[in-house]
Amino acid sequence: MEVFLECLPCTLRQAIEASRMATGDRALQQAIMEEVVRLLAAFPQYKSSPELGRVVHQLVKERTGAADPYKRIKMESIAKALQLYPVLKEFLAGQQDQLYWALKIAVTGNSIDAAVSTKIEIKEQIEAELTKELALCDLESFAEELRQAKRLLLIGDNAGETVFDRILLEKLAADGLELIYAVRSEPVINDATLEDAYASGLAEVARIVSTGCNVPGLLLEECTPEFQEIFRTVDLIISKGQGNYETLGDLERGIYFLLKAKCAPIATLLGVKVNDYVFFRR
């Protein structure tokens, strides 16, 4: 999926944020931003925004020596989400349509995105967002496919959101599915890695695997043969978040995308409003 013009200021904003998380040295932050802007000039050469994001965030890591600038943010997000876990379970228990609301809980976790805002107060935001219904919802076809399915792959997005995904996976495990949870191969922005998935308690309900790919999205051609095999052979795939959609949305294979539309280009593409939650097959 193309790099939208709106990705340019957004990438710069993220680069400033990442630089400041990685170092307190203002001269270094400025020097990094000079390099980032020069990198950004090549934006038409990138096939998607996550590929551009990768080089920018790698640059920040290389120049500062900080291997994981968002580590503290990710740990805090997971800790806060784990505090919310019983609240979310109780909320789900009170609902009629368990599948719909398990999906809705998982996508509400997509609000926890340091790439969009680091200042969110998770608990308050989640409570307000939880009851907002899905603006696109291919639930019927999903439920239909689910009845035939034995193995499901969930492609994760952000740390913290992982705990919300766990609730969806627990619902699917109760239906007897074999579950695989995939994460980035190394830290990029606040995206979940193996460590984050384990810290979120996902190992209790799914097999956790690295995709082998380090973009804040998923480039299948860069993934490990093991992950490619999983991707090819599972019965169902749910992909979380915009970054995964931007890199997987044009593939032939049917995938269920579960995300919050966080910016105008993606919302426009999907025919929804910014901040709407969607679940759709493509």
Place this chain on the structure above:
Amino acid sequence: MEVFLECLPCTLRQAIEASRMATGDRALQQAIMEEVVRLLAAFPQYKSSPELGRVVHQLVKERTGAADPYKRIKMESIAKALQLYPVLKEFLAGQQDQLYWALKIAVTGNSIDAAVSTKIEIKEQIEAELTKELALCDLESFAEELRQAKRLLLIGDNAGETVFDRILLEKLAADGLELIYAVRSEPVINDATLEDAYASGLAEVARIVSTGCNVPGLLLEECTPEFQEIFRTVDLIISKGQGNYETLGDLERGIYFLLKAKCAPIATLLGVKVNDYVFFRR
């Protein structure tokens, strides 16, 4: 005043907005953004953000042939502000402290800024913003200087805001001051030009002059000798908006700055919160 790192994404966002206002040709919009990003890489060479903004907006105008991409927005802002004019006059008439509230009305007009958001609903926004008090307020020293003053220069900012400035000028004219209202020498973003100042009815209360400078701010060394003479000889100067502050804030001469802090770097510099209104002498 330095180009802040936050100016980089903000400048890109403005460039996208301006390109889309200037042309519907998406390939041209993309080509312009490629050039803008290359220009942006030289950001450390610019002394202030308005100087960077000038080259970006000039590029948009040159590449699209649109001499004034914000013309429609500016005309709409002025028309809406003129509709509000009687409401604002009535509001002021109901206040005890006429000088404070005339200043507050003028600075509330600084909310009308297409550079920050083109989607604002002016009337609703203004009504909500009008009663918010000034977070910094050098009213006493201003009132003191005003008693001695004969000539006052008001340096305008955005079109539409001009109508709000008119209310402040009408209050000052009633006190017997000779008033001069200064505008940009040519269209840049939604900043007021001679045409906009006349359309706002300012000629009834002040002498309208062009500064001779075309940045979205004011570089004294680029101004006409006539304007430099005015600047040097008036008793009091009020400067509206961030762009003027970013270019005039480090001068020796005392100036009263009246603005809404629209971004984190400026708010931090002034020790206020983003979206606070301020009136201070420097």
